[in-house]
Amino acid sequence: MTDKAQTPERSLPVVQGGVEVPRALKPPVKPEALRHRNFRDDEFWKQIPAYREIDEATFLDHRWQAKKSITKPAKLLDAVQDLVSDAFIEDVKEGFAHAPMSVRVSPYMLSLIDWKDPYNDPIRRQFIPVGSSLLPDHPKLDLDSLHEQADAPTPGLTHRYPDKALFLALDTCPVYCRFCTRSYAVGIDTEEVEKVSLKANSQRWERAFAYIASRPELEDIVISGGDAYNLRAEHIAHIGNRLLEMPNIQRMRFASKGPAVMPQKLLTDDAWFSALAGVVERGRKLHKEVVLHTHFNHPNELTAISKRAMDRCFSAGITVRNQSVLQRGVNDCPDVMQLLIKRLSYVNVQAYYVYMHDLVKGVEELRTTLDDALEIEKQVRGLTAGFNTPTFVVDAPGGGGKRDAHSFEHYNRETGVSVFRSPNVCPDALYLYFDPIDRLSDAGKARWADPAEHDSIIEEAKQAARERLR
């Protein structure tokens, strides 16, 4: 019997190295399926007039990247004024006038923005506000929505979960993200926010170390800030060694956005890189895990420079994991999230978490609904290895900690209120997350428009959760 449906190509056996290649059951993949392997490798920075004469060696120099990082809105606009319209400039000025965050953008990030289409660019949206897209904040928003300060036995150390704690070693970052949860502490004061002081300060650190050593249940420390990139090499070694020497500490992670926004440092700041690699190495000898956690949000942030930086980490035995924030117009579509995860996996970075955007002032237009997260999660899981597949989490406002986005007790899609429990943090408490109001149905918007309704919206949601739990 002959198979009429067979195509001529399939009927000809392909022989490779003396072995017949088994016939495929799947159609050949399209080139798009492999586009995660294409890392941008041109001199992309030369699109910025001020960087036109900058050669590769200079662009790779971390000192140049740090020195040329832009911290004033006016300077930023100067750098791109020949690339964008006057209307866009005015719009950015308006955006900065309302921004509660400090500004800092690295030349690397600035050059990766597509200035021909700045409104839709995913990197522009993360760092540079425009007045025309600002939305009113959600009425349930407050600063430090994660209650990091309330769970802090000493300034800059949050002990919420049983066996792990968050150590905010300093208050500066290589860039400042518009959407930062820690805008209560990070960066210099802006007109909108007076910050809590968390400077790199050895006395404050000693108090944190004394607390950590005094709690035998603590095994795992997240060293964040601010950002570990801005710690000096000696500080990385000092903090790392102090913690490694504590018998109770078994794991630690240095958290830094740096690899995403300034991969150059991993390639050219040998002192810093060696300090980190040294702590990792010493940890390995002591059978303790030391890793680097970073924060890529969009596949465009991963260039050939990033690949070299991640390859250097991998060669030195430094495990890198990634935590993204789900943001509207940045990575809230399955296609982009899939590409991000595949590209991260390709450079041996494990996609660990995707966070629902916290309730942060002045960035409502970047938040998505929980429903969006649930759908994107489904589109992502099964794409690649499970250990490279992120868990989508809600960092529950009010200090509930991270909850699996799918684990809500109740979710009212009309009012956008979801209710979570967090038994390891507080067995009886209910924690609420709020979808952005502009994404709700007209009925949902109408209810939030009336302040007298707010308490009953919340009470209803809690009641529905309690009924389910009975």
Ligand SMILES: *Cc1c(COP(=O)(O)O)cnc(C)c1O
């Ligand atoms: C995120 C976080 C941690 C670490 O949590 P993991 O789920 O292990 O990544 C620890 N403490 C606090 C306060 C945190 O917010």
Ligand code: SF4
């Ligand atoms: S790098 Fe991290 S801590 Fe710093 S501003 Fe961005 S999100 Fe906040």
